[in-house]
Amino acid sequence: MFDSFFARTEFAPWTSELRSATVRRSDPKRHGDLAGWQTIVEQLPNITPSECHLDRDTVTFGLASDASAEQLQLLHRGLFALKPWRKGPYQLFDTFIDTEWRSDWKWQRVQPHIQPLNDHRIIDVGCGNGYHCWRMLGDGAKYVLGIDPSMRFVVQHSAIQRYANDPRFDLLPLGIEDMPNTMACFDSVFSMGVLYHRRNPINHLFELKSLMTPDGQLILETLIVDDAEDGVLRPHDRYAMMRNVWSVMTPAHILSLLEQAGFRDAACVDQTVTTTDEQRRTEWMQFHSLAEFLDPDDPSKTIEGYPAPKRGLFIARLR
Numbered sequence: 001m002f003d004s005f006f007a008r009t010e011f012a013p014w015t016s017e018l019r020s021a022t023v024r025r026s027d028p029k030r031h032g033d034l035a036g037w038q039t040i041v042e043q044l045p046n047i048t049p050s051e052c053h054l055d056r057d058t059v060t061f062g063l064a065s066d067a068s069a070e071q072l073q074l075l076h077r078g079l080f081a082l083k084p085w086r087k088g089p090y091q092l093f094d095t096f097i098d099t100e101w102r103s104d105w106k107w108q109r110v111q112p113h114i115q116p117l118n119d120h121r122i123i124d125v126g127c128g129n130g131y132h133c134w135r136m137l138g139d140g141a142k143y144v145l146g147i148d149p150s151m152r153f154v155v156q157h158s159a160i161q162r163y164a165n166d167p168r169f170d171l172l173p174l175g176i177e178d179m180p181n182t183m184a185c186f187d188s189v190f191s192m193g194v195l196y197h198r199r200n201p202i203n204h205l206f207e208l209k210s211l212m213t214p215d216g217q218l219i220l221e222t223l224i225v226d227d228a229e230d231g232v233l234r235p236h237d238r239y240a241m242m243r244n245v246w247s248v249m250t251p252a253h254i255l256s257l258l259e260q261a262g263f264r265d266a267a268c269v270d271q272t273v274t275t276t277d278e279q280r281r282t283e284w285m286q287f288h289s290l291a292e293f294l295d296p297d298d299p300s301k302t303i304e305g306y307p308a309p310k311r312g313l314f315i316a317r318l319r
C-alpha cells in the first residue's frame with residue numbers, strides 16, 4: 001500500500017525510521033475494521049479515467065461514460081461503504097461524494113495568501129483523506145506527502161488513488177510525532193486543523209519547522225478565539241463535542257508562539273467563523289455535525305458554552 005513512497009530515493013535517509021512507524025501504525029491488530037476496508041478497495045471496479053481535474057473545487061476523476069452501468073453501481077456502493085467521508089468534495093465517474101466539509105472553501109481562503117506552489121515538494125500534516133493535497137498538485141506542486149494517523153482516511157485515499165494512479169502523491173498513516181526531526185526537505189509545510197489537537201503547541205511548531213527547507217513556507221490553520229485569559233482557552237472537557245481539543249488560542253498568542261519557535265514574517269491572513277454550510281451532515285457523513293455542536297439558543301456559542309468555532313490562517317517563513 002505504501003511502496004511508492006518507500007521507492008523514492010530522495011527520502012532514503014529516513015526510509016527505515018518511517019517504514020517502522022508505518023508498519024506499526026497500520027498493524028491490522030490495532031484496527032479491527034482495516035481488513036474489511038481494504039477488501040472494499042480491492043473489489044472496486046477497474047476503470048480508467050479519461051480525464052482528471054485537480055484544479056476544480058470538486059476534485060474530479062473520470063466521466064460517467066468511462067464505465068459500464070454495472071461498474072458505476074459497484075463503484076458507488078464501494079465508496080459509500082467507506083463512509084464517513086469528511087473532507088472533499090470529490091467526483092469519481094458518476095459518483096459525487098458530498099463530504100461533511102466544504103474543504104474547497106478552506107482552499108479558497110488559503111490559495112490567495114501563499115507563495116505559488118509550482119515545483120514545490122510539500123508535506124501536509126493531518127491531511128485527512130488528502131483533499132487539499134490534490135488541490136496542491138492542481139496548483140503545480142511537484143510532489144505531496146500527506147500524513148494522517150487515521151487509517152480510515154488512508155484507506156479512502158487508496159480508493160481514490162486506485163483511479164488517480166498519481167505518483168506525485170503519497171499518504172502515510174503517520175502522526176507528526178512519527179516524523180524524523182532531521183527531514184528538512186519540504187518547500188511548503190501545511191498544518192491545517194492539527195495544532196489544537198496537540199498537547200504542546202510550541203512543540204508542534206518546532207516539529208513543523210524541522211520539516212522545512214531554509215526558504216520554505218509554513219501554512220498553519222487552526223481554531224482561534226478572540227479573547228482568552230493569557231491568550232489560551234483550555235476546554236475543560238469537550239469543545240464543540242470534540243474530546244481531544246487541548247487549547248484554542250488568540251491570533252496574537254499564536255503569532256507570539258511562532259516567533260518564539262524561530263519563524264519570521266508571521267502573519268494571520270484570514271479569520272473565518274465556520275458556518276453550518278461549510279461543515280454539515282450529508283448522506284456521506286451521517287453522524288452529528290456542526291449544527292448539533294452549537295448551542296441551539298445561541299449559535300455564537302458551542303454546546304459547552306465556548307465561543308463557536310472560528311479558524312485562523314497563519315503564514316510564516318524561516319528567513
Ligand SMILES: Nc1ncnc2c1ncn2[C@@H]1O[C@H](C[S@+](CC[C@H]([NH3+])C(=O)[O-])CC(=O)[O-])[C@@H](O)[C@H]1O
Binds near residue numbers: 149150153191197
Ligand atoms: N498527531 C497528529 N499528527 C498528524 N495528524 C493528526 C494528528 N492528530 C490528529 N491528526 C489528524 O488531523 C486531522 C484534523 S482535521 C483537518 C484535516 C485537513 N487538514 C483540513 O484542514 O481539512 C480537523 C478539522 O476538521 O479541521 C484529522 O484527519 C486527524 O486524523
